[in-house]
Amino acid sequence: MKKIIIFMTAMLMAVMMTSCGSETADSGKLKVYTSFYAMYDFAKTVGGDDIELTNIVPAGGEAHHFEPSAADMAKLSECDVFIYSGNGMEEWAEDIASTLPESVKVVETSKGLSVDESDPHVWLSIENAKSQIDAICSAFSESDSENAENYIKRTDEYKTKLDLLDEEYKNAGLSGKKLFVTHGAYGYLCRDYGMEQVALEGVQGESDPSPSQMAQVVDMIKVDGAKGIFYDPNGSDKTAAAVADEAGVLSLELCTFETDSENRDYLTVMNANLQELKKGLI
Numbered sequence: 001m002k003k004i005i006i007f008m009t010a011m012l013m014a015v016m017m018t019s020c021g022s023e024t025a026d027s028g029k030l031k032v033y034t035s036f037y038a039m040y041d042f043a044k045t046v047g048g049d050d051i052e053l054t055n056i057v058p059a060g061g062e063a064h065h066f067e068p069s070a071a072d073m074a075k076l077s078e079c080d081v082f083i084y085s086g087n088g089m090e091e092w093a094e095d096i097a098s099t100l101p102e103s104v105k106v107v108e109t110s111k112g113l114s115v116d117e118s119d120p121h122v123w124l125s126i127e128n129a130k131s132q133i134d135a136i137c138s139a140f141s142e143s144d145s146e147n148a149e150n151y152i153k154r155t156d157e158y159k160t161k162l163d164l165l166d167e168e169y170k171n172a173g174l175s176g177k178k179l180f181v182t183h184g185a186y187g188y189l190c191r192d193y194g195m196e197q198v199a200l201e202g203v204q205g206e207s208d209p210s211p212s213q214m215a216q217v218v219d220m221i222k223v224d225g226a227k228g229i230f231y232d233p234n235g236s237d238k239t240a241a242a243v244a245d246e247a248g249v250l251s252l253e254l255c256t257f258e259t260d261s262e263n264r265d266y267l268t269v270m271n272a273n274l275q276e277l278k279k280g281l282i
């Protein structure tokens with residue numbers, strides 16, 4: 001009998017040690033997965049060191065037409081929170097969301113916003129971005145109430161900075177200007193500051209412009225008197241360079257924040273975008 005008790009105690013200790021061991025390997029932090037770079041950056045801003053964060057689309061990867069691997073799917077089903085933007089930006093994420101186990105909190109950050117269903121680039125409006133950050137903050141605070149104070153503090157501080165940048169945009173004299181772009185990603189930015197977007201490529205960036213489309217835009221630029229055409233530096237600058245050359249204007253960078261080769265945060269990128277807009281429009 002004594003032998004059996006000793007054996008069982010040893011077994012129990014082994015089990016306890018194994019589970020303690022696995023906990024040491026596990027950070028114990030909230031495990032968060034995001035769909036693409038903008039969502040990754042928002043989650044990083046809100047979560048800081050309190051979360052373990054992974055982005056699904058690899059650095060430099062194309063966010064619109066991404067297909068997750070079986071390994072991605074398996075990892076996703078084990079996380080605590082999965083964040084995506086929605087409104088047609090990541091169709092794969094919308095498909096996967098319904099198949100994930102109930103233990104995964106799924107956050108579609110554009111939900112409830114006033115959106116144009118044909119334009120997924122919701123986060124390029126600072127107002128929208130603030131709501132998306134709020135949605136992330138609520139999800140983290142609910143899933144990890146111990147650190148809720150930290151999440152709320154970081155969110156409030158960041159939103160204050162975004163409000164200041166929003167004021168700068170409003171005072172930059174952008175209203176009434178035509179914004180000539182290669183990738184039609186800036187509909188929400190234009191809506192917020194009274195600009196009108198003229199895009200060479202479709203909203204999803206699928207089709208290359210035809211020579212006649214390019215010639216039409218060159219004419220429009222000349223008539224409008226704009227000083228530049230804008231392109232996303234994370235994509236190709238070929239089309240913008242050709243149009244700029246033909247129209248005798250500048251080709252300027254305007255980041256979509258779908259990815260960022262320098263790992264900059266949203267505030268930095270939106271500030272850089274404003275400086276480029278001033279060069280091309282004012």
Ligand SMILES: [Zn+2]
Nearest residue numbers: 185205256258
């Ligand atoms: Zn895009």
